[in-house]
Amino acid sequence: MINSITSVQPSQAAGAARSITPAEAQESFKDALSSALNSVNEAQRQSNIATEAMITGKTDNLHQVMIAAEKASITLQTAVEIRNKAVEAYQEMMRMQI
Structure with a gap:
């Protein structure tokens, strides 16, 4: 699940941006992307x-199967x-021209 960034205060973000190295920023971005x-x-x-449980008859809860399918579809989109x-x-x- 993608975490919200609303918990970061603007003063924290500005302070963190000044003291972080490019390598640390790259690693942080890589970790966030990998997690997502x-x-x-x-x-x-x-x-x-x-879906497999529904097909094999292990469950008859169509609603849960459809919710799982829609969640997967939305996250992929x-x-x-x-x-x-x-x-x-x-x-x-x-x-952009330099």
Whole structure:
């Protein structure tokens, strides 16, 4: 699950940005991205498990299966849109003249 950033106060964020090295920022970004992708993967895995349980007759709760499938779909769509925005931002930076 992607964590909210609302708990970070502006003064904390500004102070942290000044004292963090580029390597630390890169590592932090990598960890956040990895965590988010693991959350997407877990939602997909849970959806597959629920669907398989429904197909094999281990459960008859269609509502839970559909909720798991929709959650997986929404998390995947969100990840794709974030990727698209990141690619757009990268392309825009590459077009900038120095």
